[in-house]
Amino acid sequence: MSALLKTRVEQTLGQAIPLTEFNAFLDLLYSKSFDKKSVLAEEGKVCKNIYFFQKGSAYSYILDTKAEKHAIQFALAGYWISDLYSFFSGRPGKYNIETLEPSEVLVLNKQQFEAACDTIPVFNRFFRILIQNAYVSLQFRLARTNSEDAEFRYREFSSLHPDFVQNIPQYLIASYLGVKPQSLSRIRKALLKSSAK
Amino acid sequence: MSALLKTRVEQTLGQAIPLTEFNAFLDLLYSKSFDKKSVLAEEGKVCKNIYFFQKGSAYSYILDTKAEKHAIQFALAGYWISDLYSFFSGRPGKYNIETLEPSEVLVLNKQQFEAACDTIPVFNRFFRILIQNAYVSLQFRLARTNSEDAEFRYREFSSLHPDFVQNIPQYLIASYLGVKPQSLSRIRKALLKSSAK
DNA sequence: CGATTTTTTGAATCATATCAACGTACGTGG
DNA sequence: CCACGTACGTTGATATGATTCAAAAAATCG
Numbered sequence: 001m002s003a004l005l006k007t008r009v010e011q012t013l014g015q016a017i018p019l020t021e022f023n024a025f026l027d028l029l030y031s032k033s034f035d036k037k038s039v040l041a042e043e044g045k046v047c048k049n050i051y052f053f054q055k056g057s058a059y060s061y062i063l064d065t066k067a068e069k070h071a072i073q074f075a076l077a078g079y080w081i082s083d084l085y086s087f088f089s090g091r092p093g094k095y096n097i098e099t100l101e102p103s104e105v106l107v108l109n110k111q112q113f114e115a116a117c118d119t120i121p122v123f124n125r126f127f128r129i130l131i132q133n134a135y136v137s138l139q140f141r142l143a144r145t146n147s148e149d150a151e152f153r154y155r156e157f158s159s160l161h162p163d164f165v166q167n168i169p170q171y172l173i174a175s176y177l178g179v180k181p182q183s184l185s186r187i188r189k190a191l192l193k194s195s196a197k
Numbered sequence: 198m199s200a201l202l203k204t205r206v207e208q209t210l211g212q213a214i215p216l217t218e219f220n221a222f223l224d225l226l227y228s229k230s231f232d233k234k235s236v237l238a239e240e241g242k243v244c245k246n247i248y249f250f251q252k253g254s255a256y257s258y259i260l261d262t263k264a265e266k267h268a269i270q271f272a273l274a275g276y277w278i279s280d281l282y283s284f285f286s287g288r289p290g291k292y293n294i295e296t297l298e299p300s301e302v303l304v305l306n307k308q309q310f311e312a313a314c315d316t317i318p319v320f321n322r323f324f325r326i327l328i329q330n331a332y333v334s335l336q337f338r339l340a341r342t343n344s345e346d347a348e349f350r351y352r353e354f355s356s357l358h359p360d361f362v363q364n365i366p367q368y369l370i371a372s373y374l375g376v377k378p379q380s381l382s383r384i385r386k387a388l389l390k391s392s393a394k
Numbered sequence: 395c396g397a398t399t400t401t402t403t404g405a406a407t408c409a410t411a412t413c414a415a416c417g418t419a420c421g422t423g424g
Numbered sequence: 425c426c427a428c429g430t431a432c433g434t435t436g437a438t439a440t441g442a443t444t445c446a447a448a449a450a451a452t453c454g
Contacts, residue, residue: 021285025355032283042402064344072336076247085333088325092335130284131328139259139269139291145342146375147261149441171400183442344407368432380410382434401450412439419432424425 001026005052005106008078012129013122021120028112034103040081040091041097046090047083049109051075055166056103060095061175073174074164092153107131128197150179151187198223202249202303205275209326210319213299218317225309231300236277238294243287244280246306248272253300254364258372259293268373270331271361284310297365347376348384 008020034040040058041047041178051058053075060072060081072095075081086093087110109117116123144153154177158165164173174184203219226249231237238244238253248255250272257269257278269292272278283290284307305313311318341350351374355362361370371381 041349051214062340065349066344068344070340070343072340085329085336112315131332132282132285135328135332135335136291136337137333139282142335142339142342143259143261143267145270145339146267146372147263147265151441169400180401180443181401182444186414186442293415348409366432377411377414378433379435386434395454397453399450399452401448404446406444408438408441408443410441412440413437415435417432417434420430422427422429424427 002054002106004054004078008052009126012133013126019121021122024120025116025123028116029106029108030136032107034099034105036099036102038099038103040097040099040105041083041086041093041095043094044092045086047086047093047095047097049107050080050082050084050087050113051097052070052080052106052108053077054104054106055056056105057100058097058103059100059168059172060097069175070178071172074161074168074172074176076163076167080130084134088131145178150177150183151190153177154184154187155191199251199303201251201275204216205249208324209330210323214319218319221317222313222320225305225313226305227306231296231304233296233299233303235296235297235300236293237302238280238283238290239291240288240291242283242292242294244283244290246304247277247281247284248294249277249280249303249305250274251301251303253266254297255294255300256365256369257294266372267375268369271358271365271369273360273364277327281331285328303364325392342375346382347374348387350374350376351381351384353389364379372392 001023005026006017009022009025010017026147029151030055034056039059040049040051055077057077058075058081060083061069062072064070073081081097083093083097085091086095090110109135113127118124144156148156154173155173157173157177170188171181174181177184179187198220198248202223203214205217206222226265228251231253237246237248238257240260251286252274254274255272255278255281258266259269259301261267270278278294280290280292282288283292287307298303332349341353345353351370354370354374368378368382371378374381376384
């Protein structure tokens, strides 16, 4: 029984979920531990699972034409992470997912996912909302990248995701925000100065 | 009967679709004409339709904190456009959609959409793929914005979407690519020069 | 502890934005 | 059908935010 998972699913759905349904869902997941730097998904390979983090953290990234990493998404305890495109389409993924710490995750694979959607209507809805949310947050992020400068984006990110700022290395946050680590370091310095006054 | 729609749906699905199923789907859509600059969706209002363009063109955009427009998506004949987030969630939208020319579109509203998903399994799959594609192309776009310079992005955009370059005003393409119109003008000039040699 | 990774700092450079002006095209009413 | 106004595109000069290169300082890990 994972209280964290239940809470999070209910938050996503915006409604309470009967315990019987939740337990039916829980039966479809299995628990797994990963070392630091474990690879949960790899570019070019089909991503067969969705991961729910109970402990630890991970991030997904893409390699650009110069083989540089660009952080796409972060997951801490209570977050889902996957290459949803590859997972849903069954096509080779474009992203990599790696743990940042030793982690405990619940794994949902494609067959069980389909079983959950087919047999538990509320989970059909849940996963539709999951991809919607992913889509919306991407749209928002792109709009911000195109319209605000790096300092604005970092401030917004900090207030929206203080947990990420606490737990994710700064060079990955920089990458997520679309700036170089050196620039983020300078931005933070400037913010500290101005808030000190 | 819209041959264009049938072709496009089959392309998206990657499979042929029986004529009976297609006609059942077509019955759920209705055709409508719009003047230039018609508003198909508006920020703050629930977007109740998905639009398929038979003729004409449109674009969706978001307003940033400085009230500047940022193009999100374009639609020419053969393309779908909507505020999918608002459409699926039933929540107020964050985007605006406006025609660029007098247009003829097929309209699918939420009830008919749900009817299509419930009664025609292949359309359930179709719409799931539609949002997946939207999600994937956004991910790709964000990765590019964060990793490549404006000239690269424009060249890639031109080769990927020559139809957009032909039919969409340059200042909107600039906005879509996350640069100012003046900069795109200079980029094009530089490209013309280098290709002339 | 030593080794590696991450963060900071400085100086120079670069890409894109900004401001301002002018040219061009388009379509709308006279 | 032409003229006029508005929207769009181009160009130049300058400003600015962010990158790059290089190196040192700080933090983390085995």
